[in-house]
Amino acid sequence: xxxxxxxxxxxxxxxxxxxxxxxxxxxxxxxxxxxxxxxxxxxxxxxxxxxxxxxxxxxxxxxxxxxxxxxxxxxxxxxxxxxxxxxxxxxxxxxxxxxxxxxxxxxxxxxxxxxxxxxxxxxxxxxxxxxxxxxxxxxxxxxxxxxxxxxxxxxxxxxxxxxxxxxxxxxxxxxxxxxxxxxxxxxxxxxxxxxxxxxxxxxxxxxxxxxxxxxxxxxxxxxxxxxxxxxxxxxxxxxxxxxxxxxxxxxxxxxxxxxxxxxxxxxxxxxxxxxxxxxxxxxxxxxxxxxxxxxxxxxxx
Amino acid sequence: xxxxxxxxxxxxxxxxxxxxxxxxxxxxxxxxxxxxxxxxxxxxxxxxxxxxxxxxxxxxxxxxxxxxxxxxxxxxxxxxxxxxxxxxxxxxxxxxxxxxxxxxxxxxxxxxxxxxxxxxxxxxxxxxxxxxxxxxxxxxxxxxxxxxxxxxxxxxxxxxxxxxxxxxxxxxxxxxxxxxxxxxxxxxxxxxxxxxxxxxxxxxxxxxxxxxxxxxxxxxxxxxxxxxxxxxxxxxxxxxxxxxxxxxxxxxxxxxxxxxxxxxxxxxxxxxxxxxxxxxxxxxxxxxxxxxxxxxxxxxxxxxxxxxxxxxxxxxxxxxxxxxxxxxxxxxxxxx
Numbered sequence: 001x002x003x004x005x006x007x008x009x010x011x012x013x014x015x016x017x018x019x020x021x022x023x024x025x026x027x028x029x030x031x032x033x034x035x036x037x038x039x040x041x042x043x044x045x046x047x048x049x050x051x052x053x054x055x056x057x058x059x060x061x062x063x064x065x066x067x068x069x070x071x072x073x074x075x076x077x078x079x080x081x082x083x084x085x086x087x088x089x090x091x092x093x094x095x096x097x098x099x100x101x102x103x104x105x106x107x108x109x110x111x112x113x114x115x116x117x118x119x120x121x122x123x124x125x126x127x128x129x130x131x132x133x134x135x136x137x138x139x140x141x142x143x144x145x146x147x148x149x150x151x152x153x154x155x156x157x158x159x160x161x162x163x164x165x166x167x168x169x170x171x172x173x174x175x176x177x178x179x180x181x182x183x184x185x186x187x188x189x190x191x192x193x194x195x196x197x198x199x200x201x202x203x204x205x206x207x208x209x210x211x212x213x214x215x216x217x218x219x220x221x222x223x224x225x226x227x228x229x230x231x232x233x234x235x236x237x238x239x240x241x242x243x244x245x246x247x248x249x250x251x252x253x254x255x256x257x258x259x260x261x262x263x264x265x266x267x268x269x270x271x272x273x274x275x276x277x278x279x280x281x282x283x284x285x286x287x288x289x290x291x292x293x294x295x296x297x298x299x300x301x
Numbered sequence: 302x303x304x305x306x307x308x309x310x311x312x313x314x315x316x317x318x319x320x321x322x323x324x325x326x327x328x329x330x331x332x333x334x335x336x337x338x339x340x341x342x343x344x345x346x347x348x349x350x351x352x353x354x355x356x357x358x359x360x361x362x363x364x365x366x367x368x369x370x371x372x373x374x375x376x377x378x379x380x381x382x383x384x385x386x387x388x389x390x391x392x393x394x395x396x397x398x399x400x401x402x403x404x405x406x407x408x409x410x411x412x413x414x415x416x417x418x419x420x421x422x423x424x425x426x427x428x429x430x431x432x433x434x435x436x437x438x439x440x441x442x443x444x445x446x447x448x449x450x451x452x453x454x455x456x457x458x459x460x461x462x463x464x465x466x467x468x469x470x471x472x473x474x475x476x477x478x479x480x481x482x483x484x485x486x487x488x489x490x491x492x493x494x495x496x497x498x499x500x501x502x503x504x505x506x507x508x509x510x511x512x513x514x515x516x517x518x519x520x521x522x523x524x525x526x527x528x529x530x531x532x533x534x535x536x537x538x539x540x541x542x543x544x545x546x547x548x549x550x551x552x553x554x555x556x557x558x559x560x561x562x563x564x565x566x567x568x569x570x571x572x573x574x575x576x577x578x579x580x581x582x583x584x585x586x587x588x589x590x591x592x593x594x595x596x597x598x599x600x601x602x603x604x605x606x607x608x609x610x611x612x613x614x615x616x617x618x619x620x621x622x623x624x625x626x627x628x629x630x631x632x633x634x635x636x637x
Contacts, residue, residue, distance in 0.1 A: 056372070089405035099404040104371070108395045114361040115396055118368020118376075125350075126373070148361035155356070 002049040004262050007202050009271045010048070011041035011256055014065040016275050017074055018233070020283060021064075021081065025237060029287060030081055034095045037065030039200075039232035042255035043165050044069035046205025047133070047225070050213055056102045056123060056132040058116040063098060063105035066135060070103050074279060079286035091292040102130075110136070110143025113162075117149045120158035120222070131159040131216045139170025141179050141186065150222075154190040157221040161212055162187070166228045169242070171235040187224040198228035200255040305453050306476035309340050309415075312454035313377065316461045317348045320375060323461065326353045326366055327379030337381045338417050338476055359385045363392035363414055370412040370466075371400065377461060383418035383470065384430050397466040398441035409464040413457070419472040419522055419573055420619050425610035431574040431603070433470045437551040437583065443500075444550040446470040446521035449481045450493070450503050451548055459499050470550070472522030472573070487528055490535070494557075500549035502557040507535065513543040514633045515567035517625070518558055518584055520547040523571045530625035540633055553583060559591050567632050568598045571625055576602035599632045601625050 018036040025034075037044065040062075048069035051057075059066040067077060072088075080087030081095055088098045096107035106112050116134035123130045140146055141164070153160045164183055168175050187194045195212040197204055205227060212225040230250040234240035240247075260268055316323045325341055331354045335342030345352035355362050359380055366376035380386055386393070397410050420429035433444055445460055445467055447453035453475075460467040483493050494504040507513060519527040524546050534540040543565060545558045562568050568588050570581030581600035589596060601620045609615050 089403060089407065092405050093403045097399075097403045099407055104404075106396065106400075108391060111364065111391055111396055114358075114364025114392065115368035115371065117361070118365035118370075119372045120368075121365065122369045122372035122374050145360050145364065148356070148358040149364070151356055152358065152361055152365060156353075 004259070005267055005271065007045050007049060007206070008256070008259055008263055008268070009275060010045040010069050011202060011259065012271050012275045013074065013278065014041045014044060014068050015256060016279050017068060017077070018064060020279055022233070022237070024283065031083070032094060033236045034064075034081065035062040035236055036233045037062055037231070039250065039254070040165060040167060040229045041065060042200045042202040042205050042259070043163075043227050043229055046202045047163065047209040049206050050210040051133065052130065054102060054128070055130050056119050057104065058112045058119065058132065058134045059103065059105040060109070060112060060135050060137065060140070061096045061105075061107045062137070063096065063135075067098060067100070067103060067105070072100055072103065073282075075282035075285055076100065078282045079289055082286050083291060084286055084289040085292040086286065086289045109140050110145040113145050113149035114152070117153050117158060117160060120153065120160035121156060124159055129217075131161060131213065133161045133163055135163045135165065137170065138164065138166040138168065138175045138179055138183070139173070141183065142170070147186070150187065150190045150192060153222040154192050157219070159216050159219065160222040161216045161225055162192075162222060163225045163227070166226065167231045169231070169235065172239065172241050183226050184224070192222050192224050194224035194226055196226040200229060200253045200258055202255055202259050302479040302482060304476065305447060305449065305478050305480065306338070306340060308452060308454040308480070309447070309457055309471065310342060310344075312457040312461070313341060313344055314347070315454075316377070316458065317344060317351060321351075322373065322375045324351045324353060324369060324374055324376045325379065326355060326362055326376055328355055328357055328362070328381050330354055330379055336379060338473065340415070340471070340476070341379065359388040360392050363389040364396060366412050366414070367392060367397040367400070367410060370397070370410045371408055375411045375461060377413045377415060380414060380416040382428050383416040383432055384427050386416060386432055386436070389414075390435070393436065393442060393466070393468065394439055398439050401465060402441055410466050411464045412466040413460045413469055414466070415469040415471060417471045417473045419474060420608050420615055421474055423610065423612055423615065426607040429608040429615070431472075431572070433468070433550060434572075434574045434579045436468055437580060439551070441465065443467045443552065444470060445500050445548060446472070446550055447475065448521055448524045448546055448548065449475065449478050450524065450546060451501055452480065456500065456548055470521060474525070475522045478525065487532060496557055498549070498554065502548065502554070503544075503546040504557050504561055505544040505546065507541045507543070511541045513541045513565050515540070515569055515629055516543045516545055516558065516561040516565045517569045517571055517629070518545045518547070518581070519571040520550055520580070523573055523620075526620065526622045527571045527625060529622040530629060533622065533626050534629055538630065540629065542629065550580060553587060555587050555591070558584065559588065559593070562588055562593055562596065566593060566595050566597065568596070569601065569625070569629055569632055570598075571601045571620065573603055573619060575605045576600060577605050597632055597635070599628050601628050
């Protein structure tokens with residue numbers, strides 16, 4: 001069982017990594033865009049504290065937190081985001097399209113769900129004992145493929161955990177304007193059991209994720225893990241139109257603070273020191289790395 | 302000679318038998334129905350665990366197959382009508398075709414998506430199209446189409462053995478066609494050259510010293526129409542033609558066609574998809590770029606209209622052998 005200190009450090013790593021990322025945009029070392037996970041760290045830290053190291057993960061556009069909690073190297077991720085040769089996928093994918101070991105992500109809303117469903121079929125038929133986790137947000141619930149995938153996963157009793165992180169906004173659109181009915185009701189329509197929490201407490205997330213994964217691992221079919229959360233940062237870089245008072249209220253339930261009180265001050269300081277050293281090392285090394293170039297065979301005739 | 306349908310069925314059966322990683326996935330493919338066009342007939346009885354019938358979910362079929370392929374299986378998906386590929390376009394374009402490259406060569410997607418295309422059966426505007434042109438040129442996606450000259454079983458087996466996604470286009474009217482025999486029947490007055498590509502290009506030239514006046518480029522079922530037109534031109538009008546018959550539509554590999562057009566300086570492309578921005582347009586552009594002197598080009602394709610249900614209208618919209626013949630005569634005579 002992952003201890004409280006490690007859970008804290010995982011959340012802190014995600015938080016500080018994303019803060020550094022936003023800062024690096026202003027230095028010009030990063031271009032394009034990014035979708036940060038700040039505020040949602042308890043979800044990733046809690047879930048990946050109870051997964052098996054060989055489980056398969058398909059994440060979405062907001063994947064950095066999932067990747068770091070999965071055990072991914074912040075240096076390789078930073079290099080990828082900076083468009084460096086040493087990035088996870090050599091600079092070809094960038095923020096939303098990464099792959100390492102059994103971790104995958106892609107940037108099309110809903111598109112990853114059937115792919116994860118097929119992966120779960122491969123795990124089931126290969127008798128690997130592994131399960132697949134696929135991450136969606138409240139915004140993804142508008143995509144038809146979500147329901148095609150629930151249907152097939154349920155029909156074929158696949159070892160697939162659908163994780164829905166409801167951060168209450170699809171880019172700028174509040175969930176009330178985009179999601180009719182309930183999220184759990186969507187799963188119920190396909191007779192898929194769900195585990196649901198409205199919490200930013202990593203210990204609660206860990207406990208509920210363990211229950212959901214136990215079900216999926218039992219081989220009786222897919223499950224739904226519904227986590228209501230909140231992102232403190234804008235959807236991407238700076239397009240926040242939410243009421244600052246609402247964000248301030250959410251910050252009162254900051255997962256880092258909530259779990260931090262369970263540690264001694266000296267432990268929090270130690271975590272801060274370790275994490276900041278790791279991130280400084282990651283970004284410094286990545287910054288010095290070479291940029292990729294196309295192989296000769298890819299040049300125009 | 303065996304029918305195209307039987308050869309495709311045989312290839313699927315052999316793939317399932319020889320490799321436990323091979324799966325079929327699609328709508329209504331189980332016995333006793335065996336698929337809308339019967340290509341999978343008998344297979345679910347022999348391999349019940351690896352022939353998977355699905356809900357009507359074309360996007361999910363391709364997505365699920367892509368996920369299976371990413372994790373080491375070798376799925377073959379069937380989309381019941383090629384018209385429905387638009388529903389799965391995102392899975393092909395943004396998922397299956399992209400993964401290997403965007404993940405920096407760390408993964409493989411050994412996926413075949415088979416689908417019947419084409420009209421002339423009175424199925425109307427949403428079950429008769431040849432939409433393959435929408436997928437030509439998509440990076441990472443190979444398009445292959447069987448014909449009656451190469452062995453469709455070998456072609457499909459090659460696609461199944463690939464580590465990258467292949468969109469396999471089967472014209473509906475090909476299923477009941479027998480394979481041709483070289484040096485016999487329609488081909489008795491022709492010599493057939495086959496290049497050594499894994500998806501071969503055939504160059505069909507008149508025997509003897511006859512210099513061909515034009516080159517017809519075609520694939521799939523339209524080889525049947527082009528052949529009819531070429532025989533008519535030869536026997537009725539003494540116009541000799543070469544046919545360059547492609548098995549792979551995309552990526553474009555031009556050498557056999559350019560070799561032929563260098564001899565004839567006249568290119569006529571024949572396809573059943575609608576004209577604008579089609580397969581023939583890309584062939585024409587690439588041939589023009591090759592700098593062949595005095596080159597003249599014409600394209601025969603469907604009119605830029607939805608395909609009508611009434612036979613009279615469908616016949617007017619899709620290219621017939623007569624349209625091909627007329628285009629050839631006008632190309633050779635220089636009258637435009």
